[in-house]
Amino acid sequence: MEFRLLGPMQVEHDGGRVDLGRRRERCLLGLLLLEPGKVLLSDRLLDLLWDGEPPDTGLGQLRSNISRLRNQLRVYDGGQGAIRIRTHGTGYSVEVDPERVDVHRFKRLLTQATQASDPLTRAGLLRAALGLWHGPVMVDVMSDLLRERVAGGWEELRLTALERLAEADLLAGPARDVVTDMTELTARHPLWERFTALLMTAHFQAGNQAEASQAYHRLRDGLAGQLGLDPSAGLSELHDRILRQDPTLLTPGAGSIAASAARVDVPAQLPADVPDFTGRTDALKELDNLLTGGSRAVVVSALAGTGGVGKTALAVHWAHGVRDRFPDGQLYVNLRGYSSDPPVPAGHVLTRFLRALGVAGEQVPADGEEAAGMYRSLLAGKRILVVLDNARTADQVRPLLPGSPTCRVVITSRDRLDGLVARDGVRRLTLGVLPPDEALTLLGTLLGPERVDAEYDAAVRLGRLCGYLPLALRIAAALSTAQPGRSLARFVADLDGPGRLDALAVERDPQAAVRAAFDLSYDALEAESQRLFGCVGLVPGPDFTVPVAAALLDGTEERAERLLDRLVGAHLVEEYVPGRFALHDLLRQYAAERAGEHDEGRGPSAVV
CATH class of the missing domain: 1.10.10.10 (Winged helix-like DNA-binding domain superfamily/Winged helix DNA-binding domain)
Incomplete structure (x- = not known):
């Protein structure tokens, strides 16, 4: 079939x-x-x-x-x-x-063509790949909205294949054929510099210097009129060489010269995707809306949530799924906002990003505002995705926001980043723990569906003991997999006890530990908030109110409400309905362990 x-x-x-x-x-x-x-x-x-x-x-x-x-x-x-x-x-x-x-044969042929050194072989592979196309992806069964969400990257790959075919043809065949193909493509994509560069070179090789120059001016006028931009320095240099009738543009290597004239360094900085990513349907839909919102302003989304809930995994997974939509590059940085290491200043990140975008080190401005201006100028009109992971404050993020509506930004943080929402129009998306059914699916992926089906009740109980927290589920699955002779029911029974936080850790990997993830959020709190967090971990019952918190502190309700807001902002406490607060199961155990650190053993008896 x-x-x-x-x-x-x-x-x-x-x-x-x-x-x-x-x-x-x-x-x-x-x-x-x-x-x-x-x-x-x-x-x-x-x-x-x-x-x-x-x-x-x-x-x-x-x-x-x-x-x-x-x-x-x-x-x-x-x-x-x-x-x-x-x-x-x-x-x-x-x-x-x-x-x-x-679609997968097309991608395989495109990869083979990229690796082929002979231009005739490369052109043959690219023609075979493009010959598989008979219209937009699933044109008869997909709505335009659905195609934009799940298949937009394939059209970007088709355009890449067309560009590489023209480049190979300039190396191997008569320029007249390339003129015909590139004239059609530049009409469809009038602001695509790489197509225009190939058309200019093909015209010049065919003896049409005037038409090569006209192609350049059409692009220049389009960029100025629609985006307020000038052509890239590389394309302007190519135009100058055509006007000078540079003989190197008549050599077989002219295709590579043309392609590189409109091509700048393309950063691809995303970390590796999570191969067994599971769930988060609603969150992925919200992120997909970044691509279809049609906003003329830059669209930014901030993923917020407690440590271990999977913010980075979601951001990176989504970014990999849409990276073909951003052919000018993907920038990524771990800002270390919540880390044992100091946070990374925005100025240091700007230097990294500018170098990744092709700016020589000696040309990077020392002044932070100048560097931010250069960064925004380089991103103007380009389709670039920026992932700012593990942010601590709004000030750490603001200088890194592009000004161009063609770019998209995703931020992750344990903080709500209220300032970015209020002042910069950032859309906040808060992640909670996984629903029980998605947690069970994740366990099936990690442990194997056969094992989960064979010990279904134990798997359900394991998800509950992990509080449906993705980090805890992954650690538990790794520990259980390391002991294949031990039944899942036995593993779960051993995990169900007061030492659960200690058990949910992988030896010799400090980042693979639930307690370590919570420590980073707790250590970022001031002493008064730490004290309240420890106290509420000892409150009996499923939830508590502002008056209870005030009694625990021997203070006013206004003071308690202010501190609770900080705990909610740090995603250590949840206000699940107005006025009523609760802790995630594992956070409750963690808070109880911290309860005695800031006063003389104050506990739930203070509420009475």
Whole structure:
């Protein structure tokens, strides 16, 4: 069986087309085929299939869609196992050879072409890759909104392939063919400098110096009129060389010269993605909205939450999924706002970013405001994603915000960063612990679905003991996997005790410890807030109020409310309904351990 997603969604078997019936079922299969082997949770699929507005009956419809797809594919597959749709708790994945899916063949051919040294070979591979395209991804079953959310990066890769093909053709063939192709592409993408650079060079090689110059002026006028920008220094230099009739532009290497003329250093600084990332459907949808909001101002999202809740994992995972949408680069920095090391000043980050963007070290301004101005100028008009991880304060972040609406920024912090929300228009997205079903799915991914199914009750109890905190779940899974001869039920029984925080740690890795994650948030508090945090950890019952906190402090309710707001801002305490506060299970145990550090054993008896 062959699966075609580059254009109308089609499935072929023995040279004939397979009728999969309804549009939504074909779209569902296509979504799974875009990421073979990856588990897509039901909530995520519902959100995608109904463009963010699934009906109340959506889950039942999704299950029926899956069942019908399985039955239809089984008929044509003939039991050969060419494709299987698997169920993983509350999600689904597809098992298929990627070579049977055109999008993955396209990406493989593009990679091979990049590695090929011979221009004729490279051009042949690129033509084979581009020949797989018959229109926008799944044009007959995806809405424009859905395609923008999940498949926009494939169009960017197609444009990259077209650019590399023109470059290879300039190295290997007559310039007239490149002129024809690049004229069409520059008409569709009039502000894309790399296409214009190739068109200018092709015109010059074909003996049309005047038309090469006209192509440059069309781009210059478009940039000035629409973005208020000038062409890049590299493209302007290429134009000067054409006016001088530089003979090197008539050599076989001119394609590389043209491509590099409009190409600046492209940073790709994202850390490695989390291979077994699970859940967070709503949060991923909110981040996807960064791409579709249509705002003329720079769009920034701040992920806030307690230590170990998975803010960095979510930001990096989402960034990897959309990095093809930012062909001018991705910048990343760990600001160390909550760390055993000192926070990184914004000035130091600006220096790093400017160097990553191609600025020589001696040209980086020493003055912080000048450096920030240069940074914003370099990002103007470019599609760059900036990830500012582990921020402590708004002042640490502000100089790093671009001014161009073509850029996007994601910030993570344990603080709410209220100042950025109020003054800079940052959208805040607060992460809580995982829902129980997503926690169970994550355990299935980490431990293996067979083990979780075999000891289901123990797995459910393990999720509860970990408080559904992703860091705790991952540590627990790593510890359990390291002891394959020990049953999950035995491991859970040993974990269920007063030493749970000590047990949730990986030896010789200080970052893989729940207590260490909490320590960083606690150490950032002033003494008075630390004292209140310890006291509320001893309060009996599931929650407490402002008067209870005031009694614990022997102070006024105004003072208690102010300190509670700081604890809520640090994501150590949650105000789950107005006036009522609670602690995450593991944080409650941690707070109780800290209770006696700031006064003479004050505890819950103070409330009486």
